[in-house]
Amino acid sequence: GAVVSQHPSWVICKSGTSVKIECxxxxxxxxxxxxxxxxxxxxxxxxxxxxxxxxxxxxxxVEKDKFLINHASLTLSTLTVTSAHPEDSxxxxxxxxxxxxxxxxGMISDTQYFGPGTRLTVL
Amino acid sequence: xxxxxxxxxMTATEGAIVQINCTYQTSGFNGLFWYQQHAGEAPTFLSYxxxxxxxxxxxxxxxxxxxxxxxxxxxxxxxxxxxxxxxxAPMDSNYQLIWGAGTKLIIKP
Numbered sequence: 001g002a003v004v005s006q007h008p009s010w011v012i013c014k015s016g017t018s019v020k021i022e023c024x025x026x027x028x029x030x031x032x033x034x035x036x037x038x039x040x041x042x043x044x045x046x047x048x049x050x051x052x053x054x055x056x057x058x059x060x061x062v063e064k065d066k067f068l069i070n071h072a073s074l075t076l077s078t079l080t081v082t083s084a085h086p087e088d089s090x091x092x093x094x095x096x097x098x099x100x101x102x103x104x105x106g107m108i109s110d111t112q113y114f115g116p117g118t119r120l121t122v123l
Numbered sequence: 124x125x126x127x128x129x130x131x132x133m134t135a136t137e138g139a140i141v142q143i144n145c146t147y148q149t150s151g152f153n154g155l156f157w158y159q160q161h162a163g164e165a166p167t168f169l170s171y172x173x174x175x176x177x178x179x180x181x182x183x184x185x186x187x188x189x190x191x192x193x194x195x196x197x198x199x200x201x202x203x204x205x206x207x208x209x210x211x212a213p214m215d216s217n218y219q220l221i222w223g224a225g226t227k228l229i230i231k232p
Binding site for chain 1: 154210218222
């Protein structure tokens with residue numbers, strides 16, 4: 001239980017293009033989804049927190065116009081990296097947290113369950 | 124401020140037991156999570172402690188002392204596949220996880 005998927009697993013794009021990453025909770029309703037970025041051998045860095053139906057809350061230093069987050073349903077959030085540049089190359093990971101009814105067996109409330117991540121390379 | 128202190132790296136032998144310690148300071152506290160992260164992969168959830176004491180789950184156990192701001196993860200019967208980073212992540216009063224750099228565990232045969 002508590003499965004989160006991400007698509008695509010990896011993407012290579014040219015500088016200046018936009019890339020959309022999808023995060024889905026497959027067997028539970030995610031009231032909150034989180035987007036992280038991780039550079040090699042560094043800690044997870046929270047980029048933003050999104051609650052279904054409302055605007056995302058961005059961490060200090062994260063450009064909201066560059067990293068567009070949409071959380072339109074209880075099972076889907078998307079992160080769009082607009083006008084990507086080589087310095088945006090990183091490992092992007094989403095996580096989902098569910099509360100209330102409909103939880104799969106073994107799932108713990110308040111726990112963030114992570115997707116497998118998306119490796120973005122901008123040329 | 125909020126911070127987490129874990130050893131940067133530990134080495135243990137296959138079949139042995141290892142204890143990874145974590146001390147933390149947070150603004151409020153709503154429990155503490157342990158995650159495992161293999162190189163190049165996303166973290167996976169291992170355990171959650173909200174009350175003092177030991178939580179056992181198979182080969183892995185996690186302990187919490189809220190008054191001391193201290194937790195540990197105990198791994199028994201180590202296997203080569205346990206080589207990974209282990210992340211201690213307390214949850215603050217805003218229900219946000221606080222992340223440190225984690226402990227890289229190296230298992231030797």
